[in-house]
Amino acid sequence: MQLTDVVTDDAMMERNRPGAGNSRIDYYYEDIYKYRDHEIGWHWHREFEFMLIERGKAQIRIGEEEYILQEGEAVFINSGVMHSFRACASCIAPNIVFPAEFIAQESGVVYQKYVLPFLENPYSCMLIRGEREYERELSGQLREIFRICRDRADAWEILVQSGLCRLWGILFLNRGDMVCTARGTANMLTETRLKKMTVFIREHFMDRISLGDIAEAGNIGKNEAIRCFRAGRGMTPIEYLRKYRLSQAEKLLLETDSSFTEIASLTGFDDPGYFSRLFKKEFGESPRAMKKRVKNFK
Missing domain, CATH: 2.60.120.810 (Jelly Rolls)
Structure with missing residues (x-):
C-alpha cells in the first residue's frame, strides 16, 4: 500500500498506519x-x-x-x-x-x-x-x-x-x-514545535505570512523558530515556506489549466517574475517550459 503523507498526533507519534499501536505486523x-x-x-x-x-x-x-x-x-x-x-x-x-x-x-x-x-x-x-x-x-x-x-x-x-x-x-x-543517541525531551519538544509550525505553513502558504507568524504558531520566538527548523528540516522557516509553495505550484501547473500567473498568486507569490525565477532554480525549468513539456508529452 502506497501512503502519501504521515499523520501524527501532537507528540509526533504516527497514527495513520493501520497497525500503529496494536499487535499486528x-x-x-x-x-x-x-x-x-x-x-x-x-x-x-x-x-x-x-x-x-x-x-x-x-x-x-x-x-x-x-x-x-x-x-x-x-x-x-x-x-x-x-x-x-x-x-x-x-x-x-x-x-x-x-x-x-x-x-x-x-x-x-x-x-x-x-x-x-x-x-x-x-x-x-x-x-x-x-x-x-x-x-x-x-x-x-x-x-x-x-x-x-x-x-x-x-x-x-x-x-x-x-x-x-x-x-x-x-x-x-x-x-x-x-x-x-539520547532520546531526551529536548528533541521531542523541537519536533512538537515543528509540527505546529509546518501545519500552519501548509494551511496558510497562499497567504502573506512572515517569520513572526510562523514562530507564533509554535508559541516561540523568531530565533527559536529558526533553530527548530535548522535542526529538524535543515533550512530556515522562510526557506521551508518557499519550497512548500513551489511544490504546490508544481502540482497546480501539472494538474490544472491555470496560467502560471494565476498559480503564482494562488501559492503566495505576489510577483510572477520572482516566482518564475524561483521555480526555474528549484526545478531546472521555467513554469512555461514545464507546462509545454508536459502538454507535448500527453
Missing part, C-alpha cells in the same frame, strides 16, 4: 518520492522497523543525525526513535513495522534477555551497508521476509515471525554496532 512497498514534498516526515512509533532501499537513494534523519542509504542498503530503527526519510527521485523502499511482542511475549525470558535491552538502552538505529558478513546475512534475511510478505502464501505469518526472530538474533549478537 505491517508490510509496505512504497516509493518515498510519492509522499508529500517527497519525504516521509518526522514521526516515531512504538513498533520496530526495518527498511530496505530496493531502488534509488534515500536520506534518513535520526534525531540530529543524517545518513544516506544507497540502493541495496537497509536500516533498523528502534522503538520510540524520531526519524524521517526523504528522496530526490523515485526511491522504492519496502519496509516492515512490528511490535516487540511479535518477537516474544513480555512475560517470557526471551523478551527479558533479548528484546528489553533494545528498549532500555539508547540504541537508535543500525545501518546495514552490506560491508560485513552479518550485514549481508541481515540483508538476505530481510529480502526473504519481504518476499514472504508480498506472496502471502499459506502460513505466511508464521514464516515471517520465524524470519524476524532469526533477524533479531543476528541484530542482538551485533548490537555493539548500533548507533546510540
